[in-house]
Amino acid sequence: MRINFAPLRIPWRRRVQTAVVILWVFSFLVLAQCCIALFIILLFTCFWFIPVLYATWWFWDRNTPYQGGRRSHFLRNLRLWGHFRDYFPIHLVKTVDLDPKKNYIFGFHPHGVLVAGAFGNFCTMATGFSEKYPGLKPHLLMLSLWFRVPFFRDLIMGGGLVPSAKESAKYLLSRAEGGNIAVIAIGGAPEALAARPGALTLLLKDRKGFIKLALQFGAPIVPVFSFGENEVFDQVKNPQGSLLRKIQERLQKVMGISLPLFHARGVFQYSFGLIPYRKPIHTVVGKPIDVEKKENPSQEEINEFHQKYIEELTKLFEEHKTKYNIPEDKHLTFI
Template identity: 70%
Template sequence: MKIEFAPRSIPFVRRLQTASVLQWVFSFLGLAQCCIVIFFALLFTRFWLISVLYAAWWALDWETPSRGGRKIHRVRNGAAWRYMKDYFPVTLVKTAELDPAKNYIFGFHPHGVLVAGAFLNFCTEATGFSKIFPGLTPHLMMLTLWFRVPFFRDYLMSGGLIPSDKGSASYVLRKPGGGNVLTIAVGGAQEALDARPGAFTLLLANRKGFVRLAMENGASLVPVFSFGENELFDQVENPKGSWLRWTQERLQRLMGISLPLFHARGIFQYSFGLLPYRRPIYTVVGKPIQVEKKCNPSQEEVDDLHRKYMEELCALFEEHKLKYNVPEDKHLSFI
């Protein structure tokens, strides 16, 4: 394989963009493991008191992730996220006004490999969420497992991430006064196994929990499609029925996380590595679907609303796909 190296004359700002993405990829792939090692390693040094005091704080603070988390605006407004946004670049597109007196569930599609669009748009202010949607506070759901990792849990909460369980979701949606947005990557980790350039298949046909959640809390549903999300990485072929896919799905069921074998470019060359390609992402937020609050909705009611949601998502995709370089003959499919 011929390796294409990056030229030496790259502007410094582009190097900063690459560095910002590098630290983000590391935070997804290795930061949690490093936090665990540091926590236990400190116990065997003269700095053991740090881990002991943190453990005490951790016990007192155990429920905070499930109670809306703990945003740190300085972290959300960090310069690193602006450089990361410009690396791709990422753009947040509003198609309708949202009432800050109401609560919303954003259904985010597709999941992609590392959910880059969801992270930048809803966990940082790099794309200007607060200016585009004034009066709304975003929360992005993430696998509960990661909120059990010392130090790492605080990093996650600083950006507005909360655990992906019903209790955490309901707490946000039941806050009085409205103005809360709960973003759910509906396809989840399983959908990441099909994330590759040109893919428009969504794991949605039997994902109805978020619809029931919306009905139980009277939160409006908003379809969100992130054009370009699947274009960031290539993935080793893993067709249904292959030994690799069987192994990945087995691990996903056991651990709750998927392990897509993805690759793209490197730091100093463009031929291989774990950094995403520089390809634009346009995250388009659709029109809200008004939802009547029902404490115990029937399955038929859930199915009807789910069907309407899929229709609105398809309409959103079809309306905007040509603007964002999707061929006219491409359509969404659901599994």
């Protein structure tokens, strides 16, 4: 394989952008494991009291992630997130105003490999979410497993992340004061196994839990499509039915997390590595679909509204796709 090395003379700002993205990838892949290791190691040193005190406080604080978390204005506004945004770059595209007195569900598509667009737009202030949607607070739902990791749980809560559990979403949607957004990557971890450049397949046909939540709380659902989300990483070929895909799906069911074998570029060369490509991401936030509150919606009502959601998401995609270099003859596929 011919290696395409990066030029020696690269503007300093681009080097900083790359460094921040390396930190982000590291955080996604191994920071949780490092936090677990640190917690255990400290127990066998003269600093044993640190994990003991933390564990005590952790027990007292165990319900916080399920009650809106603990957002950190300081963490979300760090200047380094501006470098993260500019690396791709990431853009947040507003189509309509949203009422800050209401609570919303954002259906985010596609999941991608590491949900770069969702992180940049909803876990940081780098793309100006508060300026575009004043009075609203986005909370990205993340696998509950990560909120059991010492130290790491506090870091991700600071970014506005909360567990992807029903009680967590219900807490946000039940706030009478409004202003909360539950951002859900609907396809979840399984959809990440299909994330690769050009992919337009969404795992949505049997994903109806968010519809039921919206009906129970009367929360409008907003379809969100992140153009370019699947373009920033390649993935080892794993078509449906292949041995690799079967192993990945089995591990996903057992562990709760998917293990896509992704790759892109490196630090000093562009031929291989785990750093995402510099491809633009445009996250388009559509118009809300109003929902009539029904505490005990029937399956027929859920199915009907689910179909309406698919239609609105498709409409959003079709209206914007040519702006972001998707050919006119390409369409979404739902499985």
